[in-house]
Amino acid sequence: MINQRLISDIGANIKQLRLGKAKGQTEVANALKISVAALSKIENGQTDINLSRLAQIAKYFEVSLSSIISKEGSLSVSQDVVEEIAELKQQLVDKDAEVMKLQKKVIDLYDKLGL
Structure with a gap:
């Protein structure tokens, strides 16, 4: 059944x-x-x-x-929605990379200051 x-x-x-x-x-x-x-x-x-x-x-x-x-x-998802989701995912990846770079800069500054 x-x-x-x-x-x-x-x-x-x-x-x-x-x-x-x-x-x-x-x-x-x-x-x-x-x-x-x-x-x-x-x-x-x-x-x-x-x-x-x-x-x-x-x-x-x-x-x-x-x-x-x-x-x-x-589920019926239009191609526009699929493309928008892909674009938003890429933006998220880009922002994530930017945050990682900024974190590295902060760590490097702490190291230079000896903290």
């Missing part, structure tokens, strides 16, 4: 896919030939979902099965 956390994560990923495509539960449920209540239970992690239903949902949303199952699939 699949653990409850995974079922909840899969449901949340499906809900995020649906909302990302600006589709209502009724529209998606009708396309999948299931009730709105059944879709709601899937999205809220209240029911197990079998592999064939997962495949049907992946096909409907035109995504891979793994993107529905994995947590990474639930």
Whole structure:
């Protein structure tokens, strides 16, 4: 049996896919030939979902099965955000190096003063 956390994560990923495509539960449920209540239970992690239903949902949303199952699939980060994070990391490395140089200067000054 699949653990409850995974079922909840899969449901949340499906809900995020649906909302990302600006589709209502009724529209998606009708396309999948299931009730709105059944879709709601899937999205809220209240029911197990079998592999064939997962495949049907992946096909409907035109995504891979793994993107529905994995947590990474639930995160949609734009390239701009990725680039900004990389730039901030580099700035942090640069500032860290600057602090190290200043610490060395302070130590050298203490040595010259004999403290």
